[in-house]
Amino acid sequence: MKSFPSHDFRRIPLYRDVSDAEWNDWRWQMRNAIRDIDTLARVMRIDDAERTDLEQTLDRFRMAITPYYASIMDHDYRLCSVRLQAVPSIRELEHDQSDMDDPLHEDLDSTVPGLTHRYPDRVLLLVTRICSMNCRHCTRRRLVGQTDTAISQENLDRAIDYIRDHTEVRDVLISGGDPLTLATDRLEEILRRIHAIDHVEIIRIGSRTPVVMPMRITDELVAMLRRYHPIYVNTHFNHYDEITAEAQAACARLADAGIPLGNQSVLLRDVNDCPRIMKRLVHDLLMIRVKPYYIYQCDLTRGISHFRTSLSKGIEIIESLRGHTSGMAVPTFVVDAPGGGGKIPIGPNYLVSHSDRRYVLRNYEGVLATYTQPSNIFSECWCELCREAAQKPDATEGVAGLLDGSAIALEPSDLRRRSRSKRTTG
Numbered sequence: 001m002k003s004f005p006s007h008d009f010r011r012i013p014l015y016r017d018v019s020d021a022e023w024n025d026w027r028w029q030m031r032n033a034i035r036d037i038d039t040l041a042r043v044m045r046i047d048d049a050e051r052t053d054l055e056q057t058l059d060r061f062r063m064a065i066t067p068y069y070a071s072i073m074d075h076d077y078r079l080c081s082v083r084l085q086a087v088p089s090i091r092e093l094e095h096d097q098s099d100m101d102d103p104l105h106e107d108l109d110s111t112v113p114g115l116t117h118r119y120p121d122r123v124l125l126l127v128t129r130i131c132s133m134n135c136r137h138c139t140r141r142r143l144v145g146q147t148d149t150a151i152s153q154e155n156l157d158r159a160i161d162y163i164r165d166h167t168e169v170r171d172v173l174i175s176g177g178d179p180l181t182l183a184t185d186r187l188e189e190i191l192r193r194i195h196a197i198d199h200v201e202i203i204r205i206g207s208r209t210p211v212v213m214p215m216r217i218t219d220e221l222v223a224m225l226r227r228y229h230p231i232y233v234n235t236h237f238n239h240y241d242e243i244t245a246e247a248q249a250a251c252a253r254l255a256d257a258g259i260p261l262g263n264q265s266v267l268l269r270d271v272n273d274c275p276r277i278m279k280r281l282v283h284d285l286l287m288i289r290v291k292p293y294y295i296y297q298c299d300l301t302r303g304i305s306h307f308r309t310s311l312s313k314g315i316e317i318i319e320s321l322r323g324h325t326s327g328m329a330v331p332t333f334v335v336d337a338p339g340g341g342g343k344i345p346i347g348p349n350y351l352v353s354h355s356d357r358r359y360v361l362r363n364y365e366g367v368l369a370t371y372t373q374p375s376n377i378f379s380e381c382w383c384e385l386c387r388e389a390a391q392k393p394d395a396t397e398g399v400a401g402l403l404d405g406s407a408i409a410l411e412p413s414d415l416r417r418r419s420r421s422k423r424t425t426g
Helices: 026-031 037-041 048-058 067-071 081-086 153-165 184-195 219-228 245-256 275-287 311-321 384-390 398-403 416-425
Strands: 110-112 115-119 122-126 171-175 202-206 231-235 261-267 291-297 332-337 342-345 351-354 358-362 368-372
Touching: 037 048, 067 081, 110 153, 115 153, 122 153, 153 184, 171 184, 184 202, 184 219, 219 231, 219 245, 245 261, 261 275, 261 311, 275 291, 275 311, 291 311, 311 332
Parallel strands: 122 171, 171 202, 202 231, 231 261, 261 291, 291 332
Antiparallel strands: 110 115, 115 122, 332 342, 351 358, 358 368
16 A cells, blocks of 8 residues: 655754644644744745745735645745645736636625525535635635634524525535634534534535644544534545645544545646646545545636636546546546536536437547437336425426426526516516
8 A cells, every 4th residue: 555755844944843742733733824924934945036926925815834734845846736835926916807706606695694505405604714724726715814713603603593494405514714723612513503403414524624734633523523424524635745644644534433535626727737647646535535526627716817727628637537547536527607606517528429319429548339229218207206396396496407397498587588578568
């Protein structure tokens, strides 16, 4: 079995006198996060030009780098994939015409402060604006790193009341900021109240902590989490250099407690926009028992346009994975659509052509094959679930509603011909 590197933090003069107990204390890591240029200069070499760029960038955006994450950077190589995600760049001040403060409309779609109900059966609950590290590609930089606050008790109560009142919500995703920066007892209060709602079936936690501060995954934390099964953790490795012995141990603690782990990578220029890097990353993830889940196209958030790649690069990466490695290693490439459209999967086209009887398909090798449909291609379902659904007045949303007969058309709300029709007949 492959072994992953463990980095000697004492090679950095700033941390030479730090004890093992301090280094492995997540609270020490947060208190000693690198937040200013002078401290950063004690960790890595910074020339005058870079110092000037950093000063300008930090006038607009904040910096926080955990000592642990700083220890895994290549301090001599500016294009180090770890360093690029942690150290501010003057390019963050560039403005692209596509940039937005809230591209995913999380604030606009918020039903109560901190809660977004975009999909039919699940909600997003942002419980804190605090992260242990300010990632340079953060999609929520309008919130994270601006004010170091957790959700207020009043807003938490309102969010939980909303979940309790909406029985269609079966899945609650807890995110932030990073929920694992909360004190364990505070996080448990949130989990306990959500877990007590009968119609909530699963709870998910989104956290980059196993990547940037793996010492937070303590036995105490894991013992608490396992009391609220079924619970899932989605983490955020972007490059195989982030998978260290410490990160592997953190993920092992969670997996050993029966907590399934998924990974959501962001496609980042100069960091992981390479099929070979992504293949090694997904292979290494499976070895530490983390399932590759999503690759995200980098969002249209202000200040991160220099990280964005073409959509075709993501399609190329999926083409290099599907069939070339095990299916478990192949994540879904998605665009989180601007304007609150949600996650839209994009990938290579394996359907070449079709008639009313046969489909021509291609495989990863370029082999063309035909699939012949049965003579009677129509099917009807008489299962108990469909019979029950037929008795409910609520129509199925979206294209699925067109397919099951709940609706015959989907129309934009501002369709011009509808306004003309009203004016003519009114």
